[in-house]
Amino acid sequence: DPKHCNFCKKMRQIQLKFSGEIKKEFKNLKIWESDKLLEEPLGIDGLRKLANEIYGDITADEILNPKR
Structure with missing residues (x-):
């Protein structure tokens, strides 16, 4: 436990x-955070999964120019 x-x-x-x-x-x-991962994000698929968890549905502009 x-x-x-x-x-x-x-x-x-x-x-x-x-x-x-x-x-x-x-x-x-703006600090982007992820939950604790059970596995290291390996390869492009792992990075896509991590990016989706962190950024969700926001646009690239919102990532590059975030509002606090």
Whole structure:
């Protein structure tokens, strides 16, 4: 159970620390996020799946010129 796993708790603390630092450092920019992936996105199909998860149905213009 991840809620009771010390290793999982420690990893989550580290992830939240770095995520917070990134958000603070780049607070003026839109930060695109993905859920934790079960597998590394390999190849073009993996990258397409990741891009779809992150960007969904928004246009390329909205990706390049995001509104916060």
